[in-house]
Amino acid sequence: MFFKYDRRILQNFDRTLFALVMSICAIGVVNIYSTGFSLGENAAPLYVKQLQWIVFGLLFMMVTFFIDYRDINRAAYGIYAFALASLVAVALFGHTANGAQRWISLGVFLFQPSELMKISIILALARYFDDHKSMEPYRLRELWVPFGMVMLPCALILKQPDLGTALMIVLVSASIVLFIGMNWKSILIAVSSLLVLMPLAWHFLKDYQKNRLLTFLSPESDPLGTGYHIIQSMIAIGSGGFLGKGFLKGSQTQLKFLPEQQTDFVFSVFAEEWGFLGGLVLMLIFTSLIIWGLKIALHSKDLLGTIISFGITALIAWQVLINMGMVLGVLPVVGIPLPFISYGGSAVVSLMAAIGLLMNVSVRRFILQR
Amino acid sequence: MNKPGNLQNGPEPADFRRKLTVVMILICAALSVLMIRLWYLQIIKGDELKQRSENNAVRFRRIQPLRGLIIDRNGMVIVDNRPSFDVLYLPARGVDPDSLLGKLRDIYATKSIDFSPIQPLPRTLKSYLPVRLEKNVGMEKVALVETNSMDLPGVYVDVTPVRLYLDGEVTAPIIGYTGEVSKEELERPEGDYASGDITGKSGIEKALDPYVRGRRGNELVEVNVTGKVIKNLGRIDPVCGANVVLTMDAALQKAAWEAFEGRPGAAVAMDPRDGSILAMVSSPSFDPNLFNSGIAREAWEKLQKDPLKPMSNRAIAGQYPPGSTYKLIVAAAALEEGVITPETRIHCKGSFDLGNRTYRCWRKNGHGPVNLHRALVESCDVYFYTVGKKLGVDRIAHYAKKFGLGDATGIELAHERKGLVPTREWKLARMKEPWQMGETISISIGQGFNLTTPLQLAQAYAALANGGTLWRPRLVQRIEAPQGGVVREYPPEKRGELGLSGETVKLLQQALWGVVNENGGTGYAARIDGADVCGKTGTSQVVGLPQDEQARRRKRIAAFQKDHALFACYAPAKRPEIVVAVVAEHAGGGGAVAAPIARRILKAYFDGKKKERPLEAAARPQTPMPAGN
Numbered sequence: 001m002f003f004k005y006d007r008r009i010l011q012n013f014d015r016t017l018f019a020l021v022m023s024i025c026a027i028g029v030v031n032i033y034s035t036g037f038s039l040g041e042n043a044a045p046l047y048v049k050q051l052q053w054i055v056f057g058l059l060f061m062m063v064t065f066f067i068d069y070r071d072i073n074r075a076a077y078g079i080y081a082f083a084l085a086s087l088v089a090v091a092l093f094g095h096t097a098n099g100a101q102r103w104i105s106l107g108v109f110l111f112q113p114s115e116l117m118k119i120s121i122i123l124a125l126a127r128y129f130d131d132h133k134s135m136e137p138y139r140l141r142e143l144w145v146p147f148g149m150v151m152l153p154c155a156l157i158l159k160q161p162d163l164g165t166a167l168m169i170v171l172v173s174a175s176i177v178l179f180i181g182m183n184w185k186s187i188l189i190a191v192s193s194l195l196v197l198m199p200l201a202w203h204f205l206k207d208y209q210k211n212r213l214l215t216f217l218s219p220e221s222d223p224l225g226t227g228y229h230i231i232q233s234m235i236a237i238g239s240g241g242f243l244g245k246g247f248l249k250g251s252q253t254q255l256k257f258l259p260e261q262q263t264d265f266v267f268s269v270f271a272e273e274w275g276f277l278g279g280l281v282l283m284l285i286f287t288s289l290i291i292w293g294l295k296i297a298l299h300s301k302d303l304l305g306t307i308i309s310f311g312i313t314a315l316i317a318w319q320v321l322i323n324m325g326m327v328l329g330v331l332p333v334v335g336i337p338l339p340f341i342s343y344g345g346s347a348v349v350s351l352m353a354a355i356g357l358l359m360n361v362s363v364r365r366f367i368l369q370r
Numbered sequence: 371m372n373k374p375g376n377l378q379n380g381p382e383p384a385d386f387r388r389k390l391t392v393v394m395i396l397i398c399a400a401l402s403v404l405m406i407r408l409w410y411l412q413i414i415k416g417d418e419l420k421q422r423s424e425n426n427a428v429r430f431r432r433i434q435p436l437r438g439l440i441i442d443r444n445g446m447v448i449v450d451n452r453p454s455f456d457v458l459y460l461p462a463r464g465v466d467p468d469s470l471l472g473k474l475r476d477i478y479a480t481k482s483i484d485f486s487p488i489q490p491l492p493r494t495l496k497s498y499l500p501v502r503l504e505k506n507v508g509m510e511k512v513a514l515v516e517t518n519s520m521d522l523p524g525v526y527v528d529v530t531p532v533r534l535y536l537d538g539e540v541t542a543p544i545i546g547y548t549g550e551v552s553k554e555e556l557e558r559p560e561g562d563y564a565s566g567d568i569t570g571k572s573g574i575e576k577a578l579d580p581y582v583r584g585r586r587g588n589e590l591v592e593v594n595v596t597g598k599v600i601k602n603l604g605r606i607d608p609v610c611g612a613n614v615v616l617t618m619d620a621a622l623q624k625a626a627w628e629a630f631e632g633r634p635g636a637a638v639a640m641d642p643r644d645g646s647i648l649a650m651v652s653s654p655s656f657d658p659n660l661f662n663s664g665i666a667r668e669a670w671e672k673l674q675k676d677p678l679k680p681m682s683n684r685a686i687a688g689q690y691p692p693g694s695t696y697k698l699i700v701a702a703a704a705l706e707e708g709v710i711t712p713e714t715r716i717h718c719k720g721s722f723d724l725g726n727r728t729y730r731c732w733r734k735n736g737h738g739p740v741n742l743h744r745a746l747v748e749s750c751d752v753y754f755y756t757v758g759k760k761l762g763v764d765r766i767a768h769y770a771k772k773f774g775l776g777d778a779t780g781i782e783l784a785h786e787r788k789g790l791v792p793t794r795e796w797k798l799a800r801m802k803e804p805w806q807m808g809e810t811i812s813i814s815i816g817q818g819f820n821l822t823t824p825l826q827l828a829q830a831y832a833a834l835a836n837g838g839t840l841w842r843p844r845l846v847q848r849i850e851a852p853q854g855g856v857v858r859e860y861p862p863e864k865r866g867e868l869g870l871s872g873e874t875v876k877l878l879q880q881a882l883w884g885v886v887n888e889n890g891g892t893g894y895a896a897r898i899d900g901a902d903v904c905g906k907t908g909t910s911q912v913v914g915l916p917q918d919e920q921a922r923r924r925k926r927i928a929a930f931q932k933d934h935a936l937f938a939c940y941a942p943a944k945r946p947e948i949v950v951a952v953v954a955e956h957a958g959g960g961g962a963v964a965a966p967i968a969r970r971i972l973k974a975y976f977d978g979k980k981k982e983r984p985l986e987a988a989a990r991p992q993t994p995m996p997a998g999n
Contacts, residue, residue, distance in 0.1 A: 179389055179393070234411060234419065235419050237408070237411050237412060237419075238411045238416055238418070238419025238420065239416070239419050240412055241413070241416045241417075241420060242412065242413060271408065271412065276409060276412040279408045279412070280405060280408065283401060283404065283405055283408070286401070287397075287398065287401050290397055291397075291398075294393060294394055297386075297390060298386065310390075317397050321397075321400050321401070321404070328407045329407075329411075330403070330404070330407055
């Protein structure tokens with residue numbers, strides 16, 4: 001019903017985008033193999049699991065690629081509602097790990113609804129702005145519905161607590177709204193009220209989150225806590241030098257001085273073993289991916305495609321910038337993973353689905369033009 | 371503006387182009403900043419950071435907390451902590467671990483001490499993770515390692531707290547034991563365990579582990595090339611676990627254990643007024659101190675393979691046919707259901723015929739005509755065969771369940787068994803066969819399918835003793851913070867009421883008094899002057915009921931086929947304050963074996979009361995723990 005096969009879908013398949021994503025995935029798996037190397041005898045090899053997630057993600061990618069994004073978008077609010085309901089379910093009877101309640105157990109694996117929400121909010125906003133087109137930049141009072149759509153999941157995610165993901169949703173949504181166009185006066189009002197609300201928000205932060213922000217300001221002040229992460233991360237990266245220590249040879253990594261090396265701090269492992277050259281290559285691949293995504297947004301034949309592809313590209317760009325900034329010690333430690341590189345099932349699957357959407361928009365500019 | 375139909379109004383594409391260019395420039399700028407930062411860290415500061423990474427002598431060290439004490443109702447410490455000296459090895463750069471171990475062995479050899487590593491060195495050594503070479507070593511080894519530290523780079527002595535079970539095997543099945551956290555526990559995300567942590571593995575240690583465990587501390591230290599600590603960079607102190615105050619009376623527990631003289635069996639002493647467990651013995655037992663520094667494999671296998679199962683707690687997990695102790699319940703059912711009156715007399719000729727089968731009374735020549743009181747006092751089987759046949763299995767089961775049988779009592783310990791109260795429905799579901807009348811006959815004297823744990827037996831007799839309230843047996847009174855103050859209270863908990871008439875209760879209580887105090891009573895061996903003991907004997911057949919006496923005698927020769935001896939009792943008759951249930955496995959008759967054990971326990975209880983124990987002075991002094999350094 002949804003899927004109408006068209007020869008041109010495969011003819012104009014976005015090979016560049018696919019190749020870029022798959023090469024990042026490959027780097028990710030190799031890198032996780034390296035971190036897992038020192039995990040020892042009893043742990044299930046993480047790289048195998050990551051590989052399984054990628055294959056699983058490819059299936060999702062096929063779904064989000066083949067079904068016309070305009071058809072998908074008809075379900076945008078439905079998907080959003082499902083993601084929201086899952087977040088409520090997490091809050092009620094979610095699975096807790098490391099002091100945060102973020103997962104729902106689906107028997108064989110844990111599902112993290114906040115990852116699904118990152119994609120659904122983009123679709124929902126795209127749907128909203130496509131339904132409410134305007135020649136003029138939007139004013140603040142026209143934006144209360146999208147504002148609510150963003151804040152509701154954010155509140156639920158902050159409660160888990162997961163500062164990183166909540167921040168991500170706010171950043172991506174704000175990027176979309178600014179991109180669509182917002183009245184200058186409204187921007188001014190929004191920013192100034194945000195500044196006023198900030199001290200209030202500080203009040204609601206968990207202690208560990210406050211500590212993270214504080215230690216960012218002076219990492220050496222707390223060598224036992226988060227400062228330790230930053231110091232060790234910078235030592236690991238720095239010791240890589242120009243060419244790196246070589247695959248499986250990163251001493252900081254292999255000796256497990258590095259905390260959370262398979263998730264948030266995965267880039268320092270990579271930079272230690274592959275050096276400046278490897279780090280630069282990875283950064284350039286990410287840059288190409290982001291520019292490619294923006295190009296798709298530019299060439300889309302309708303507003304819907306533009307917003308979707310812009311939103312997804314913004315999501316990837318923000319994650320890359322914040323994660324690398326944190327690992328390199330220029331931004332505070334907020335738990336944001338590096339797309340396709342960090343270990344994490346829900347994140348990989350939802351990102352792959354997002355890339356499917358991006359390719360979807362990319363390919364359909366050839367089909368819409370009849 | 372040659373966009374296709376969809377985009378009729380909305381922002382200008384040119385506007386998008388402009389914005390996207392800005393976005394692109396911004397992102398490229400940001401990524402360039404990151405690339406410059408990467409270049410700065412790896413190229414400019416590369417050498418410096420590389421050096422730091424090679425001399426990265428910063429090590430995390432976990433400091434194990436002291437587990438909470440376990441204390442009896444009088445403030446006597448049952449479980450304490452003591453320091454254990456372990457020899458550790460922190461792999462140091464440029465030292466061959468094998469030759470180092472050889473050196474250690476040589477140094478030990480000078481004093482002719484054996485070097486006995488608990489594990490072979492792991493294949494991959496991690497420079498931040500010390501390997502434990504030996505646990506719980508003597509002072510001689512400590513001195514040798516300390517004095518030769520220059521020759522042994524990376525080898526050092528560490529002090530960690532381990533459990534000290536002051537009463538050893540006396541309390542082991544109840545208190546349980548501790549050990550290093552298992553792989554499964556480590557993988558549990560909510561557990562917050564780290565490898566090397568100590569957790570409770572069974573008994574109270576396990577049930578209350580979240581309270582008792584405390585919180586691990588950690589320490590960041592800088593070490594030199596030989597692995598010696600040169601500087602403390604930061605430390606989070608461990609937090610002591612909370613103390614557990616039991617309802618148990620350690621002195622009574624000890625007396626109860628001694629009363630068994632090593633025989634296999636179990637005993638429970640309980641306060642019938644609120645369900646507090648005063649003593650709970652399971653014999654044979656094991657030494658929980660063996661597990662402190664990792665039990666040797668042979669010792670573990672020996673415990674596991676022992677047919678007497680010393681690791682299991684028979685008081686809650688041992689299921690025995692209740693034998694004649696069950697007659698109390700049949701009597702209660704018969705009175706309440708109006709099947710008999712207290713005066714109803716039944717003639718016992720020594721046997722009871724049903725169809726072509728004959729069921730014997732334990733007294734071969736019979737009791738003659740007996741009423742309910744005599745039937746209980748002399749434990750006449752034929753009387754109860756007759757009454758049980760009239761009642762039927764389901765009515766008996768109804769009352770048995772009111773007494774808490776056939777269901778877990780809900781005590782704090784894991785692995786409690788439910789016992790079994792058979793019904794018609796149960797048999798049909800379980801064996802796909804209808805109930806036989808002959809089985810009712812066996813049931814009515816507590817044989818056949820009936821199964822009861824010693825704890826259930828105590829619970830049931832406690833309910834009769836206090837006039838009809840079924841209390842949940844409880845072992846824990848409260849949890850106390852190490853610095854004082856109550857963390858959690860465990861108040862007594864009512865499970866139900868027997869719902870028997872006052873007259874029935876009175877009649878049964880009188881009969882139980884008669885069992886111990888009247889001529890011909892089967893529980894005469896439990897008599898204590900001035901204590902007014904009431905009770906009921908029981909002998910539960912392990913093998914079926916053979917038809918003739920000869921065969922029965924022959925069967926008795928094999929020890930494992932000998933009958934279990936039971937005795938359940940309470941005292942004093944007027945205001946009962948202690949219930950005791952005893953099961954002695956394969957010991958023979960309840961009156962001859964179990965009743966004297968119960969008597970010793972009761973005697974210890976009343977003697978202890980007389981002495982008026984000074985509460986504080988009796989408490990053992992706590993062993994001071996050196997701060998882990």
